[in-house]
Structure formats: structure tokens, C-alpha cells
Amino acid sequence: MDSKDKKQLAKQRREAARQAQKFHKEQEKQNKKSSAKSKKKPAKKKKSVSKIQDAVTERSRRQRAERRQNLSREEKFRREGKEKLKNLQPHDSNAGGYYIDEYSEKQRLEKRAKVIRKQEREVIRRSKKPLTAKQVRLRRILVSVGIAAAVIVIGAVLSFTVLFKTEKIDIEGDIYYTEEQITAFSNVTLQQNIFLGAWNSTPEEIVKNLPYVESANIGFAVPDTITIRIKNAVPTYVVKDGNGYLVVSSKGRILDTTADNFENLVVLTCGEIKNKSKGEYIDFGDDSVPDILDSVAKSFAANGVDKITGFDISDLSQIVINYDNRININIGLPEDLDYKIKTAFTIINEKLDPNHTGQIYGTLDVSTCNKNKISHYKPSETIPATTEQPTTAPAGENGSGETNENTGTNEWQGNDYDDNAGTNEWQDNNADYDNGSWQDGGGYAGEYDWQAEAQ
Numbered sequence: 001m002d003s004k005d006k007k008q009l010a011k012q013r014r015e016a017a018r019q020a021q022k023f024h025k026e027q028e029k030q031n032k033k034s035s036a037k038s039k040k041k042p043a044k045k046k047k048s049v050s051k052i053q054d055a056v057t058e059r060s061r062r063q064r065a066e067r068r069q070n071l072s073r074e075e076k077f078r079r080e081g082k083e084k085l086k087n088l089q090p091h092d093s094n095a096g097g098y099y100i101d102e103y104s105e106k107q108r109l110e111k112r113a114k115v116i117r118k119q120e121r122e123v124i125r126r127s128k129k130p131l132t133a134k135q136v137r138l139r140r141i142l143v144s145v146g147i148a149a150a151v152i153v154i155g156a157v158l159s160f161t162v163l164f165k166t167e168k169i170d171i172e173g174d175i176y177y178t179e180e181q182i183t184a185f186s187n188v189t190l191q192q193n194i195f196l197g198a199w200n201s202t203p204e205e206i207v208k209n210l211p212y213v214e215s216a217n218i219g220f221a222v223p224d225t226i227t228i229r230i231k232n233a234v235p236t237y238v239v240k241d242g243n244g245y246l247v248v249s250s251k252g253r254i255l256d257t258t259a260d261n262f263e264n265l266v267v268l269t270c271g272e273i274k275n276k277s278k279g280e281y282i283d284f285g286d287d288s289v290p291d292i293l294d295s296v297a298k299s300f301a302a303n304g305v306d307k308i309t310g311f312d313i314s315d316l317s318q319i320v321i322n323y324d325n326r327i328n329i330n331i332g333l334p335e336d337l338d339y340k341i342k343t344a345f346t347i348i349n350e351k352l353d354p355n356h357t358g359q360i361y362g363t364l365d366v367s368t369c370n371k372n373k374i375s376h377y378k379p380s381e382t383i384p385a386t387t388e389q390p391t392t393a394p395a396g397e398n399g400s401g402e403t404n405e406n407t408g409t410n411e412w413q414g415n416d417y418d419d420n421a422g423t424n425e426w427q428d429n430n431a432d433y434d435n436g437s438w439q440d441g442g443g444y445a446g447e448y449d450w451q452a453e454a455q
Contacts, residue, residue: 017090020090021090024087024089024090027086027087072120073116073119073120074113074116074117074120077109077112077113077116078109078113081109081112081113084105084109085102085105085106085109088102088105159193159195160193160195160196161193163223164193164194164195164222164223164224165191165192165193165194165224166188166189166190166191166192166193166194166197166224166225166226167190167191167224167225168224168225168226169183169188169190169225169226169227169228170221170225170226170227170228171183171227171228171230172227172228172229172230173229173230173231173232174213174230174232175232176210176212176213176232177210177212177213181210182206182210182213182216182228182230183228185202185205185206185208185209185210186201186202186203186205186206186216186218186228187200187201187202187205188201188218188226188228194220194221194222194223194224194225194226195220197220197226198218198219198220198226201218201226203215203216203217203218203228204216206228206230208279209279210279211233211253211254211255211256211278211279212232212233212255212256213230213231213232213233214231214232214233214234214249214251214253215230215231216228216229216230216231217229233249233250233251233253233255234249234250234297235247235248235249235255235256235263235265236248236249236250236265236266236293236297237249237250237265237266237267237268237293237311238258238261238265238266238267238268239267239268239270239273239282240267241257241273241276243259244257244258244259244260245257245258245259245260245261246273246276247265248268248282250293250294250297250298251281251290251293251294252281252282252284252289252290252293253279253280253281253282254275254276254277254278254279254280254281254282255278256278257278264309266308266309266310266311267309267310267311267322268293268311268313269310269311269312269313269314270282270284270289270313270314271284271285271314284313286316288316288334289313289316292313292316292319292334292337293311293313295334295337295338296311296321296337296341298338299337299338299341299342300341302338303338303341303342303345305341305345307323307324308321308322308323308324309322309323309324309325310322310325316333316334317332317333318330318332318367319331319332319333319334321341321344323345323348324358326358326360326361326362327348327352327360327361327362327363327364328362328363328364329341329344329363329364329366330363330364330365330366330367331344331366331367332365332366332367332368333367335370336370339369339370340366340367340369340370343366343369343375344364344366344375347364347366347375347377348360348364352364352377360379361379361380362377362378362379362380363377363378363380364376364377365377365378
């Protein structure tokens with residue numbers, strides 16, 4: 001650069017410095033004027049017409065003041081830096097003249113602002129109080145609970161998606177159907193998750209579609225097995241239906257149809273039947289009848305009673321059980337059924353036919369024995385020709401018997417029934433019988449008094 005160019009550049013710098021000085025002088029004049037105006041006495045504010053407007057204005061003024069007070073050191077420094085940039089003074093140049101280095105000033109202010117920010121963060125970090133023992137313990141508990149919850153969630157997801165696939169289906173208790181028939185209605189398949197399989201299973205469909213299934217329960221066994229437990233319906237009664245029979249369970253459900261009663265089931269008399277489809281429950285017209293059937297069947301099983309040939313529930317106030325086609329047992333109302341059945345068969349086996357000859361025919365009324373301990377027995381007036389009515393009581397080591405053919409009176413003395421004491425006698429075809437009380441040992445205690453009535 002020659003001397004001419006240097007002179008030209010120095011001249012341009014001097015001109016720029018003069019313009020900068022002129023600009024700053026004008027800025028100072030304006031600032032003085034504005035400060036002078038602000039020093040003047042402020043005019044009185046007009047009284048506001050609305051109190052609500054005054055309250056809103058006052059609230060906004062307070063919010064602005066709070067915002068100014070809550071400024072951080074960094075923000076305050078940046079605002080002050082902007083004011084400094086506006087009022088930068090020109091500097092002398094080495095080449096002569098003046099210049100304003102605004103860029104370097106901005107860099108210096110930004111660097112200082114970062115330092116202030118770092119200092120503020122350190123102050124905030126130091127001002128935190130140390131955690132108490134209770135807070136530390138609570139934090140540990142929360143962390144432990146979070147970890148346990150995460151493990152449970154992951155385990156549950158794996159259990160329902162990847163693990164515990166069904167490899168085997170076990171069927172327990174069934175004796176009537178094949179595994180394919182049962183699983184077809186269970187909604188259970190191989191290779192599905194055992195938990196979802198048990199949850200989505202349909203045991204009610206098994207019961208609905210398979211008559212000999214009384215109840216079904218579907219569960220799972222870790223790691224790969226679904227178990228179907230079947231409770232079979234027991235054929236207990238038959239109901240006459242035209243030339244055949246309907247096989248009925250103890251709860252009144254139609255299980256099957258058969259041409260004859262080859263299993264010698266109890267013949268149930270219940271009036272006209274409307275629904276005769278397999279798997280349907282008989283509509284008896286009274287919701288208590290299925291419970292009566294079930295209670296009587298359980299009582300027969302518990303007391304070891306067999307040879308029951310008929311059960312008449314057509315009149316629920318006069319329920320009748322037929323024993324071995326020989327003795328009609330009048331149960332009466334469906335109350336205390338087990339007690340009445342125990343009483344009836346104790347009388348039959350220990351008093352009426354202790355030697356089990358099978359030659360006793362008649363009607364035994366135990367309908368009121370649960371209340372007054374009295375039972376009535378009336379021998380049949382007509383005996384089947386193939387049987388022979390005994391004329392004397394069987395003689396044993398504990399008693400003796402006599403017969404009066406003219407009066408038809410049977411008399412026993414000293415029968416061994418309870419403590420070798422008691423006298424039993426009847427005359428003609430009518431008698432009253434005191435049952436006494438039932439003992440756990442299998443007998444009755446009390447007086448057994450057959451009282452004669454004139455014909």
C-alpha cells in the first residue's frame with residue numbers, strides 16, 4: 001500500500017469517527033431531554049370510574065414488579081450489556097482516527113454471561129439440603145418397588161407370550177365321553193398359553209352339550225398342562241315315556257332314553273313332562289323338586305338303602321316311596337327327609353321284617369314322625385298269590401311268638417331291640433307305633449307300643 005492509499009484510508013477513518021461522535025452527541029441530547037421530562041411533576045391521575053379496572057391495573061403493576069425482582073444475575077447482566085452496546089465510545093486507531101469495536105464487545109459480554117450462569121448453578125446446587133434418614137429410606141423403598149414392578153411386568157409379558165405353552169390336556173373323572181368330545185366344547189387347544197387357555201375356557205359349554213357331565217372345572221398346572229375335571233351325572237331315576245323310559249339324574253336332568261329299565265332304576269312319577277330332549281332339565285312346575293330328588297338320592301346312598309322301585313312326587317304334600325314293590329312309604333311333606341327315611345327303614349328292617357323274608361306288604365306312614373315320633377303301619381289286605389304270609393312270629397333266643405287265627409292277632413314278648421326290654425303287639429290291620437329316638441349306634445331307644453283298635 002503506497003502513501004496515497006494510506007492517506008485515503010486515514011481520511012475515511014476520521015470521517016467515520018466524526019460521524020460516530022456526532023451520532024453519540026445527538027443520543028446524549030435526546031437522553032437529557034427525556035430525563036428532564038421524567039423529572040417534571042407527574043400529572044394527577046384521573047380518578048377511575050371502575051373499581052374493577054383499578055384492581056386489574058394494580059395487579060398487573062405488581063406482577064411486573066415481581067418479574068423484575070425475580071430476574072437472575074445472568075438476565076440482569078445481559079440487559080445491562082445491551083445498554084452498554086448502545087453507548088459504546090469510539091477508540092483511537094493506531095493508524096490514526098477512531099473506531100467502534102461492537103463485535104468484540106458482544107463476545108466479551110457473552111463470555112461473562114456464561115461465567116455468571118455457571119456461578120448461579122453452583123450456588124443453587126450448594127443450597128440444597130442433605131436428605132434425612134427418612135427421605136433416604138423412602139427413596140430406597142421407591143426404587144425397590146419400581147424394580148420389582150418392572151420385573152413383574154416383564155415376567156407377566158413373557159408368561160403370556162413366550163413361556164408356558166400348552167403341551168398336554170388332562171381330563172379327570174369322565175367315564176362317558178372321549179377326550180375329543182370334551183375338548184371340542186372346552187375352547188382349549190394345544191400350544192396356547194396355559195393361563196390364557198384356562199381364562200378363556202368354556203366349561204359351561206361342556207355341561208350344556210354333554211348330558212352326562214354334571215359340572216366341569218378347567219384349570220392349569222405349571223409349566224405346560226391344562227386340566228379339565230369332570231363330575232359325572234349319576235343316572236338315578238327313570239320316567240315312563242310311552243313305550244320307553246327317560247333316564248334322569250338326581251337333579252332332574254334328562255340324560256338318555258332307553259327301551260326298558262334294565263338297570264332297575266327308581267321309577268319317578270311326576271305327572272306330564274313337556275320337555276323331553278337330552279340335556280334338558282325336567283320342568284316339574286315347582287323349583288324345589290330338583291332339590292327334593294337330590295336330597296332323597298343322597299339319603300338313600302348315605303343309609304345304604306336299595307331295592308327302591310318307585311318314587312311318586314306328583315303330589316308334594318303326599319310324597320310316596322315304594323320299597324321292593326311291597327311297601328309304600330308315605331313321606332308326606334318334603335321336610336326332614338333324611339330323618340323320615342332313616343325311621344322308615346329302621347322300622348322295616350328291625351320290626352316289620354327283621355329276618356328279611358321279603359313277605360311283608362303294606363303301607364308305612366312316617367309323614368309326622370319328625371314332629372310327634374309316631375308312625376303308622378297298615379298291612380296290605382291282599383297278598384300276591386306267589387307269596388305266603390307268615391302266621392307266627394319267628395322264634396329266637398330273645399323272644400317267642402304266638403298266633404290267634406280267629407282274631408288275627410300277632411303278639412311278641414321280650415323282643416331284643418334295645419336293652420332287651422319292650423313289648424310289641426298289634427291286632428287286626430291297624431296300629432300306632434311310637435318311634436322313640438334314633439341312636440348313633442344304629443337303633444332306636446324308647447317304648448314301642450302297638451295299640452289295638454276295634455274293627
